[in-house]
Amino acid sequence: xxxxxxxxxxxxxxxxxxxxxxxxxxxxLAEVIHLxxxxxxxxxxxxxxxxxAPCPWRPEAASAWHLRQMAxxxxxxxRGLASAVLARAIELLGGDTGGDTGGDTSGDTGGDTxxxxxxxxxxEQAVGLYARLGFRGWGSVFTDEGHPIPHLRMWRRLxxxxxxxxxx
Numbered sequence: 001x002x003x004x005x006x007x008x009x010x011x012x013x014x015x016x017x018x019x020x021x022x023x024x025x026x027x028x029l030a031e032v033i034h035l036x037x038x039x040x041x042x043x044x045x046x047x048x049x050x051x052x053a054p055c056p057w058r059p060e061a062a063s064a065w066h067l068r069q070m071a072x073x074x075x076x077x078x079r080g081l082a083s084a085v086l087a088r089a090i091e092l093l094g095g096d097t098g099g100d101t102g103g104d105t106s107g108d109t110g111g112d113t114x115x116x117x118x119x120x121x122x123x124e125q126a127v128g129l130y131a132r133l134g135f136r137g138w139g140s141v142f143t144d145e146g147h148p149i150p151h152l153r154m155w156r157r158l159x160x161x162x163x164x165x166x167x168x
Contacts, residue, residue, distance in 0.1 A: 001034040003027075006047035006071075009036075013071035025146070026051065026068055035088055037081045046072040046081035050089055055119040055155060057138050063116035063158070065093055070126070082126075086133050093118055094159040095134070116158035124150040 011018055018024065026032065029051050036047040053066035067089060072082045095118065122130045124141055131137075135154040143150055 003034045006044040009044040010069045045076040046085045055117045061117040067120040119155040121151040122154045
């Protein structure tokens with residue numbers, strides 16, 4: 001999917017202070033997979049994008065994907081659309097969406113170094129969504145210049161062959 005289809009939703013939800021023509025973080029990246037649930041008339045209702053990028057706290061992972069700019073239109077929240085987009089991202093990258101970590105936020109990296117990883121900086125209010133789809137927290141809630149709203153670093157395992165076999 002072309003990122004232009006989801007751009008205005010991502011801007012209005014995640015970076016409302018930016019103007020419609022202002023660049024969004026990540027616009028400069030060449031290798032991006034955009035996912036979305038669209039309305040019948042083609043408007044983006046919920047979206048995220050994926051890009052291959054090393055996970056800062058799991059650098060040994062065989063392959064790593066960074067999930068970014070998860071956004072759902074305010075009028076569509078509570079309908080399971082974000083869960084559907086996130087589940088599709090996991091499926092696309094070769095993960096099992098049925099796993100439950102029991103809400104573990106201990107930071108234990110677990111698993112083999114041959115595993116792939118999908119990681120994100122989740123808004124604190126969305127941590128439950130990610131946990132239901134098998135993500136674990138790493139560290140503690142943080143804010144910084146790039147994330148003025150509280151976020152938690154989160155990750156989940158993927159099959160090691162995700163990059164080449166599924167998306168390459």
